[in-house]
Amino acid sequence: MDSTRERAILFADLRGSTALYLKLGNTEAATVITHSLAMLGQIVARAGGRVVKTLGDGLMAAFDDAERAVEAAASLHDSLERIVPVNEGPKEKAPAIKLKVALAWGETVEVAGDCFGDAVNVAARLLDLAGDNETLTTGVLLRELPSDQQERFRSIDKLYLRGRKDPVPVLRMESLRFGDTVATMALDSPETDMPDGIRLMWLSTERVFSTGSMPVVIGRSPQASFCIGDSRVSRSHARIESHSGHLYLSDLSYNGTHVRFDGDDQVLTLRRGTCTLHGSGVISLGAPPNDPTSTQIRFDVLSFSDTLPQY
Known part of the structure; x- marks a missing residue:
């Protein structure tokens, strides 16, 4: 029987797997990716969510509670720090695995274990816009959160999502560190004033x-x-x-x-x-x-x- 209700939909996608296969070889890289996805699934389950399906190097999950979905997103990012690919020798470091996450809230219908609906579509489109180590969501999900959780998010802008006529307010979870971004900070350059x-x-x-x-x-x-x-x-x-x-x-x-x-x-x-x-x-x-x-x-x-x- 079909089940229709409001849910939080989470998409998570591992980044860097291609470089991992090139560096480590098929067997070891596949082991790392499989282990990573299994760990992400366990985190989703511990947070009260359900993995709907895996999608290549990622997964889709559903939560009945928006706050639990946000907590799961933060834990997913933290978990990747514990994944250290094993190399046959200390000379070269394996490429780091990155993760991007998207969250959306709305009415979904569950059919034969799969979920469909606007929240699924919005989360999938947000995942396309997310950068490495980012979690993106919209104002619809934000309204489902307590005030202390809302403070974790910062508005990016109103962005156009595929299939939407009007722009959608998009927010990023600020708990993620900018230290994981590409380093171009010129650390050995002289100190300058903060940019205005x-x-x-x-x-x-x-x-x-x-x-x-x-x-x-x-x-x-x-x-x-x-x-x-x-x-x-x-x-x-x-x-x-x-x-x-x-x-x-x-x-x-x-x-x-x-x-x-x-x-x-x-x-x-x-x-x-x-x-x-x-x-x-x-x-x-x-x-x-x-x-x-x-x-x-x-x-x-x-x-x-x-x-x-x-x-």
Whole structure:
């Protein structure tokens, strides 16, 4: 008999398995992935949820309680720190496994053990937008949480989800550490003032965003904070935000985002990953900066105190 009720739907997806297979070989990598998924399933069950099905390198789960789903999401991320792939020798370190999670709340119908409905669709779309080590959700689930749990989430922006006419308010769980992002913090560079904003320049468009106006979404959508009128750019392609005295750039696209800092020939490629922005350089959308067809945005990280008169 079909069962219809409001539930929290959780999608979790392991990232980095391809590199793991290349580095460790099929047998050991498959063991790590299988062990990881089994551990994620156990965490879901301990939190009161039910694994509906596994999906390649990920899983889908259902919870009757939104707070339990949030607790499970946090525990899923923490659990990956305990997974250490074994190498035959100390010379090379195995690639790290990353995890992205999406949560949604809404009416679902259960048929033959599987779940269908709007919450399933929304969670699946959010998973596409999530970066490594991120948990994303919407305001609908947030309203089901007690106030202390709501404080764990920070609004990103209203983003367009596939199949939705209107943008959806999307939030990220802040308990996840930015320390797991791609390291471009230039730790050996001299100390600088904390950034107050960023200047973005594309063709004849130039805008300055303060940290207080962030996050800034870069994309083709007219609702994007910095709109790029180029069909090769995703509607919500990348996001810039301020956290703990640094500016972070996160890729939200299918084609990737590339960064080249002035004075450095190396190009940093982000595919659903995050890096720290500092100094100045080029953000290239969909293709590396050396590709003449790529959409390139000049950026300058600003400290407004530098523009004030000195006494």
